[in-house]
Amino acid sequence: MSDTTDPIVRIRGLRKAFGEHVVLSGIDWDVAASQVVVVIGPSGSGKSTFLRCCNGLERPEGGRVEICGRTLVDEGVMLPEPELNRLRQEVGMVFQAFNLFPHLSVLDNITIGPRKLRGLSRADAEAAARALLEKVGLTQKADAMPASLSGGQKQRVAIARALAMQPRVMLFDEPTSALDPELVDEVLQVMKLLAADGMTMMVVTHEMGFAREVADVVLVMDGGGIIEAGPPDVIFSQPTQERTRSFLQAVLKNQ
């Protein structure tokens, strides 16, 4: 098995196109254990696709993705289904649109994975789920249906659902973009808590405050590649790329 100095996520030469349209044009990056990597960039720059390649929701045609030393995809060849499904348990994902299961209660949303995939008993899974709900501040909502929750509450449940699989890395795909402004903070607070706990995280976001405060590394993407990378104070105060500067100017004007 890999020792702790090995990266949790290793990406080499990642390429992806939808038909003629090239979305990712060769990305290399390593994410070390407990690192928080925030990915920023204009819309259409390939951020979400980059993230979705890291758990095999998209199949990149070229390059390689390794998770915890295991190859998820290599030159367009995905890991065989059963192993892919097992590896996906190591990679939690939080979506912009929450994607809670509307026919299941909050508790069942969180326990369905551990029960069906990890073989946990209902009692064990529910005990773990209640602990996670406490962590995201939603203890009283265990028996609620998703439709009765606010957007911020839904996203916190979605985070708990992903954490229930005890992933080695968490991917966040614009987790606060679909939220009313006053609900953004409760989700960011939970994410900060996770980062403080040492969770390895890759976060696509437009929340520059979060990036500045929590990120170990900020990746700036444009045109399907990483145009600049570095610690947040460097990226935000002395960006070397003109495109980074104009993007930050446009985003920060609105915040």
Next chain:
Amino acid sequence: MELDFSPVWAGFPALLHGALVTIEVTAASLLLGALLGLLVGIGRLNPKRRLIYGICTVYVGAIRGTPLLVQLFLLFFGLPQFNILLPAFLCGMLGLGIYSGAYVSEIVRGAIQSVDRGQMEAARSIGMSYAQAMRSIILPQAFVRMIPPLGNEFIALIKNSALVSLLTIHDLMHEGQKIISVSYRSLEVYLAVAAIYFVLTGATTLLLRHVEQRLRAGGMVQ
């Protein structure tokens, strides 16, 4: 012109027995149609699986493009040429079930495709296989949306089942015709037959409305 319903009253037990046969053949073909429809509906989700998709598409096209009566006659009068002699009830049930399955498959496919894509992605992202995600996440949500169109299909099936009277099955229609053949009271007997069909479809409508309301009350439907 005078109406005389006395043959209807005299033959009423036979009509009721016929109605029971109608219910039996409809229920059996409904089960077959639902099973076929589920499999074929799922088979038609992904055109990239060309063999399965192709077979399912040919099935749906052939069944929807030809008359039910011709399909029933193929089973009942056509198959014996290969020395395949199926009992009439089995032919009726198979014919109606295969016919209904084609329509149910489109209901199933539509309902599954109406479930947000993000549901499958979320299920896969926690490590579920396609089959697991389909079973525990997608189908429960799709099923609720299938109920109203499935109800229509069920009612159509009850009415279409009258055609099996031509396969010598003693269903409601067949019993009615037997009474007419001795009483010559076509109008009265067909009115009675229509009324009994109407009771069957009406009861089904009420039952389905009840089921839908229960699901709505349980928060399964918005």
